[in-house]
Amino acid sequence: MLTNPGPQKPGFRLSMLINDSRYRSMTIQVVALMGFMLLIAWLINNTIQNLNALGKDVDFSFLGQPASYDINQRLIEYTSRSTHLRASVVGLLNTLLVATMGCVLATVIGVLVGVLRLSKNWLVARLMTVFVEMFRNVPVLLWIVFFMVILIETLPRPRDFRGEDATATMSLWDSVALTNRGIYVPEPLFSNGFGDLSIFGLFDVSLDLFALLAVLGIGIFIARKVRQRALAIQAATGTLPTTWYIRLSLIVVPPVALLTYLGFHLGYPELKGFNFSGGIHMRNSLIALWLALSFYTAAFIAEIVRAGITSVSKGQTEAAYSLGLRPGLTMSLVILPQALRVIIPPLISQFLNLTKNSSLAIAVGYMDVTGTLGGITLNQTGRELETILLLMLCYLFISLSVSAVLNWYNNRVKLVER
């Protein structure tokens, strides 16, 4: 029996790498990759050679040496005898602090401005346009310096609060002092608190705060259970039991009881010597940086929010109205869920931008991680390569974390296709 051998398989020839369209793109990619690797190899080799020529090596042991400089704003214990590593962590926490505060405020202002810019009120809509154009068209560095200058030049000096003929007085029933060195607000104190918990002997966490958050969390959890049960009853019987006072008291009463037990009171700022002492000192470097970053980023977020809302077709609103939904419910149940899909992805970029822009902090003397690790430590130790690499890793870590969290959220709100 004869079998048909089929068409003869052609042998592989080298010229087919170029001439045969099956292999051509692969060939080009392989060559391009080799060229790219050569470039990188040359860069590495060049760096190593030149570092050797300078007599420098790559060495991270400086991180264990005493830093010998002081940092004004520190969220964890730090003295000039602490190590460079700890100084970097202090800076990193300061970066995270201003980035978090900035992201929250920027989102609030941005959503507000974005919604108001679509207002039917002509004046409000135009004012919001002015806000957006003003803030997003001037470099953020100028805004940071501008806010700083305003704080320094317009607010009274601490010693203006002193004496019989004081020219300045404290605001809000003598509890808040606005000075050109920052704002002093009352601090929460506990007369019989639980004290601090030392984590690995590295830094202390207030147990009071921990307890408060735990109690609050449990309260909210139970309140949600109550709400779910109420909704189940509504689904079964058609009447919704009134539960708001139960839920409210579940959330409010336990923390208040805990605060009373801990002996909660406020510590007010007081003028002593050169400066106010007591209370929480928000330095004007922090305030200027925070406001400038927030307003600048808010201008971009406002545009993103506006784009998101206008991307939802008017038919959706009309359909919701025809079903009898009120405007508020239409916005929260129909428009916003659809708008969020458009808003979230570019919003991630804005949060990342804000975080990275916070590295301009040195312009106003805010000691973020660029100021400590990438500034003073770099300068005093002369380890440019090492500090800059660590700094890049820090920002990479922060940015990827922010992305991860927001991408998770984006996956939750994005359109589910069936």
Add this chain to the structure above:
Amino acid sequence: MNYRRLMAVAAVAGLVSGVAGAATLDDVKAKGFVQCGVNTGLVGFAAPDADGNWTGFDVDYCRALAAAVFGDAEAVKFTPLTGKTRFTALAAGEIDVLSRNTTWTYSRDVDLKFTFLGINYYDGQGFMTHRSLGVDSALDLDGATICIQTGTTTELNLADFFRANNMSYEPVPIETNAEARELFFAEACDVYTTDRSGLAATRATSEDPDSLVVLPEVVSKEPLGPLVAHGDDQWADIARWVLNALIIAEEKGLTAANVDSMMANTNDPEVARLLGTEGEYGAMVGLSSDWAANAIRATGNYGEIFDRHIGPDTAIGLSRGLNALYTDGGLLYSPPFR
């Protein structure tokens, strides 16, 4: 090794390209000017005047160096640098010499790999405050807010001084002298601390110098001088001996005005060697024989430079003090020129 390679990949290309291969003197001669790093603006030491020309005590050293190399005091370009950027600029070869109130310390010499050329100003760290605060000693500064330039030795001295005296303070870090002035004059800080020469310059150029007071305490030694990068001894020798020549010139009474007549008729062999009329001293270091004469003719001797920019008759009004010649009870003392 892999780890190091990975690290190196990320290295900035600029750091790499900046490393000079050939001798600095040849490079300088090829490009036709000396690139000199100076302060971003400290009147008396380095600041642009009304016409935009850089003038000052540190600037004149660079001009003298340019005159020694090229015979032309204008063959110099200036790079304004902050306390933070100066060392990177010098290490990367962006500048040929750094003349910017820089304190000579062990770690800068040894670990940062710079060659200090000598000391052209003996200084110490001081504190300036507003007279109306009624403070007359640095030991009364507990709790004060203090403006300080980052990236300087003063930052470390300040931490040490307050720690040693068991006092607390609030540091306000700033980048340049101009920013410090703004904060200090608005009383956003009680005290401004830096080298006392810098305090004097800041005070002299304020609107009301009498309202400011420099406290008596000197909390550190700050020997200031020009420096170059490690690795080129010839260039370091040239730069060092330009500074020495200016000091010897004052010792010998050589001035910008009389240097030409002294070249023609001097009986002092050291002066003759310095000015190049005797011996082959210029060729030893790769310069023309009259390099020192060119430098002195361009800027005058050390004393003339001092008096012109920061001396008692200027607004800065610094007395010579430790910076007088050793023959006048100061510390200035150049090795002999032979």
